[in-house]
């Protein structure tokens with residue numbers, strides 16, 4: 450990815466501010482659903498746009514193996530510098546855009562507040578890659594931005610209507626679905642109208 454050093458510095462500050470915040474509720478919901486199901490081997494999560502690792506750390510804490518993928522090298526740096534990575538954790542980091550990244554079959558693709566940062570003309574390929582990588586009964590957890598989000602129209606970002614989101618999950622059982630609209634500050638201090646779909650869904654057995 451070609452990024453200016455200013456953009457990278459900006460993300461590094463974001464990771465400092467957010468990395469140690471609690472895991473996202475969607476990640477926790479998915480983990481709890483998995484915990485309620487029998488399992489005889491460590492599970493694998495792919496965290497797309499992992500940032501400073503607020504979700505990744507929780508997966509590792511619960512003895513999951515994790516591949517944390519992020520376009521910014523400073524995300525992997527922030528994650529690997531954390532002092533709360535459990536001893537014996539199986540963690541791989543990849544600095545790559547999710548459009549170009551590849552990852553193995555996994556139980557969970559988690560993407561918290563990151564998939565909207567995919568360009569519209571790349572989104573379907575990324576989404577197909579996510580679905581194809583999920584093991585039978587695997588899950589997706591993450592967010593999509595809606596058409597009333599104040600960032601709507603920004604170049605390089607993808608926005609979805611509610612029915613678009615529902616269509617994405619036609620091969621899934623939706624376990625958690627919340628449409629949020631409110632005004633608050635971003636971690637960078639920008640006031641923003643958020644229109645966000647929070648989703649956890651389980652791939653239907655074919």
Ligand SMILES: C[S@@+](CC[C@H](N)C(=O)[O-])C[C@H]1O[C@@H](n2cnc3c(N)ncnc32)[C@H](O)[C@@H]1O
Nearest residue numbers: 498499500519520521545546547561562563566
């Ligand atoms: C808003 S942050 C969210 C970070 C973390 N998931 C969280 O919930 O705090 C979005 C992250 O996605 C990453 N990102 C943005 N576009 C990306 C892309 N096309 N491929 C991979 N990572 C991307 C950014 O570098 C950033 O770390």
